[in-house]
Amino acid sequence: MTDDWRQQPGRARRIAFPKLAIVAVIAGAALASACSQPSDSQQTAQQQASDEQARKEADEKAWADAEKAGTAAAYTAYLQNFGSGAHVSEASQRIVALNETARKASDEKAWADAEKAGTAAAYTAYIQSFGGGAHVAEARQRVAELSRKEADDKAWADAVRAGTAAALTAYTQNFSSGAHVAEARQRLATLDEQARKEADEKAWADAEKAGTASAFTSYVQKFGSGAHVAEARKRAAALETQGRKEVPTIDIQKTCQLAAGAMVKLMGGTTTEQDINACLDSEQKARDQIIKDRATYSSADKVQCMRTGVYLPSYVEWLTCLEMERDVRKMQQEERFGAGPWTLPRVKPAINSVGR
Numbered sequence: 437m438t439d440d441w442r443q444q445p446g447r448a449r450r451i452a453f454p455k456l457a458i459v460a461v462i463a464g465a466a467l468a469s470a471c472s473q474p475s476d477s478q479q480t481a482q483q484q485a486s487d488e489q490a491r492k493e494a495d496e497k498a499w500a501d502a503e504k505a506g507t508a509a510a511y512t513a514y515l516q517n518f519g520s521g522a523h524v525s526e527a528s529q530r531i532v533a534l535n536e537t538a539r540k541a542s543d544e545k546a547w548a549d550a551e552k553a554g555t556a557a558a559y560t561a562y563i564q565s566f567g568g569g570a571h572v573a574e575a576r577q578r579v580a581e582l583s584r585k586e587a588d589d590k591a592w593a594d595a596v597r598a599g600t601a602a603a604l605t606a607y608t609q610n611f612s613s614g615a616h617v618a619e620a621r622q623r624l625a626t627l628d629e630q631a632r633k634e635a636d637e638k639a640w641a642d643a644e645k646a647g648t649a650s651a652f653t654s655y656v657q658k659f660g661s662g663a664h665v666a667e668a669r670k671r672a673a674a675l676e677t678q679g680r681k682e683v684p685t686i687d688i689q690k691t692c693q694l695a696a697g698a699m700v701k702l703m704g705g706t707t708t709e710q711d712i713n714a715c716l717d718s719e720q721k722a723r724d725q726i727i728k729d730r731a732t733y734s735s736a737d738k739v740q741c742m743r744t745g746v747y748l749p750s751y752v753e754w755l756t757c758l759e760m761e762r763d764v765r766k767m768q769q770e771e772r773f774g775a776g777p778w779t780l781p782r783v784k785p786a787i788n789s790v791g792r
Contacts, residue, residue: 495521502527508534540570547571556582585615592616601627633663640664649675650728672728679727684744688719691748722751726758737761 550562595607643655652672692715741757
């Protein structure tokens with residue numbers, strides 16, 4: 437084989453050359469290929485640029501979607517997905533503005549609802565829900581006014597239900613500027629007038645029952661503008677005139693002088709005009725009293741007490757006698773039948789029907 441190679445040198449050389457050429461071509465191509473491909477750092481930079489572009493595009497799309505929705509929830513979602521996006525600051529501002537708008541809208545709706553209800557409870561609920569709302573001050577004022585009005589109306593209802601002067605007076609004292617003060621005063625005036633009329637009628641009935649000049653005179657003194665004053669004066673005058681005619685006349689001037697002289701003899705001293713005048717005054721008053729109360733004395737008591745034939749007859753003594761007899765008779769009657777009033781026992785129908 438060695439001999440063959442040696443024997444054919446030209447052919448061998450021709451074969452080896454093409455092989456070397458091929459190797460050279462391959463190596464050159466590899467070198468050219470290696471020179472044309474980018475390095476790892478270049479590839480990383482390109483990838484980062486591509487990612488950044490994709491992120492920006494996603495950010496803009498998400499922002500466009502959030503703006504299209506225009507809700508706080510949409511902007512919040514944008515912030516959650518793009519915490520460092522290009523529109524984070526604006527999204528935050530939009531959320532704040534939307535929340536403030538929603539708060540104002542809720543405030544106005546709650547206030548409208550409270551005004552529609554118009555109750556202290558509704559305004560109180562508004563204050564509790566919107567402590568810093570736009571209408572808190574007005575709501576508090578409404579609560580105060582309504583609470584006062586509710587208390588006023590309740591007090592008035594209680595006063596009307598009671599219907600007494602005391603209840604109406606208490607209302608005017610507790611609610612001097614209340615809504616019903618004028619009506620309360622009018623009702624009080626009506627009640628006072630009614631009470632005055634009732635008292636007037638009762639006093640007149642009592643005067644008529646007594647039937648004495650003194651009773652009618654007392655009625656006139658207590659009810660100077662009463663409904664029966666004119667008649668009371670007329671009756672008192674008539675009774676006094678009649679009484680003066682019926683009551684015997686005493687010479688009180690003589691009685692007082694003799695009485696004063698008797699006292700001087702018993703007690704010593706001197707008789708003065710003042711003593712006589714005091715005696716005369718007492719006698720005249722006693723006579724007037726006998727005339728006024730004449731109807732309250734029995735005929736027997738008048739005969740027994742009013743005697744002109746005794747030594748030094750005196751109206752004072754007569755009055756004392758008449759009043760004592762009258763009072764004793766009254767006490768005896770009360771001891772026998774009680775203080776009264778007295779009611780007759782019922783009669784069986786069978787008794788009334790006998791002989792019919």
